[in-house]
Amino acid sequence: MFSTMYQATGFKRALILCQEGKLEEAEALLKSLQEEFLAICEENEALKLQLSEVADVLDLADKVQFDGQKYWLLDEDERKGPFCQVCYDRDGLLVHLQRHDKHWECQSCRSLFMIPRNEKLPTQKKEFMRTTLKKTIPLFLEREMG
Numbered sequence: 001m002f003s004t005m006y007q008a009t010g011f012k013r014a015l016i017l018c019q020e021g022k023l024e025e026a027e028a029l030l031k032s033l034q035e036e037f038l039a040i041c042e043e044n045e046a047l048k049l050q051l052s053e054v055a056d057v058l059d060l061a062d063k064v065q066f067d068g069q070k071y072w073l074l075d076e077d078e079r080k081g082p083f084c085q086v087c088y089d090r091d092g093l094l095v096h097l098q099r100h101d102k103h104w105e106c107q108s109c110r111s112l113f114m115i116p117r118n119e120k121l122p123t124q125k126k127e128f129m130r131t132t133l134k135k136t137i138p139l140f141l142e143r144e145m146g
Contacts, residue, residue: 057092064088069113070097070104086111 010033017026065072070082073094084106087095097104097113104113 060094064094082113084109084111085113 010029014026014029014033017023017029060073063074064083065074065079066085067082070085071088071094072079072081073083074080081094082097082104083094084097086109087093087106090109093108095106095108097106099115102115104115105111106113
């Protein structure tokens with residue numbers, strides 16, 4: 001690949017060649033600069049796509065919550081899932097778990113996740129946070145005035 005400096009000087013060189021009447025050399029130089037430009041455009045599109053995919057992964061990571069054994073996807077105030085902890089941690093895939101009487105099962109990796117007797121399926125984000133946080137951490141500590 002040509003450097004940006006080469007491209008800038010390449011266009012100047014093509015102009016000089018045209019002014020000197022060396023049209024075939026100028027045409028050959030312009031064709032090579034055009035090929036390089038097209039290659040850079042393709043690379044730019046690929047990088048934009050890659051950047052978009054990374055942004056999507058980061059956005060998803062902000063919405064995925066772990067309850068200690070499986071993952072849930074928080075979308076606005078709705079909790080979706082659960083999803084397999086093994087598949088997500090290993091491959092980054094959100095694979096829905098199938099509910100049975102006493103356990104959840106992943107159809108992909110065959111992992112089993114026990115259902116606690118008192119587990120209910122909260123649908124609100126606030127309720128989900130209450131059920132997953134065991135201990136609250138105060139933001140401000142009160143000082144005793146002496």
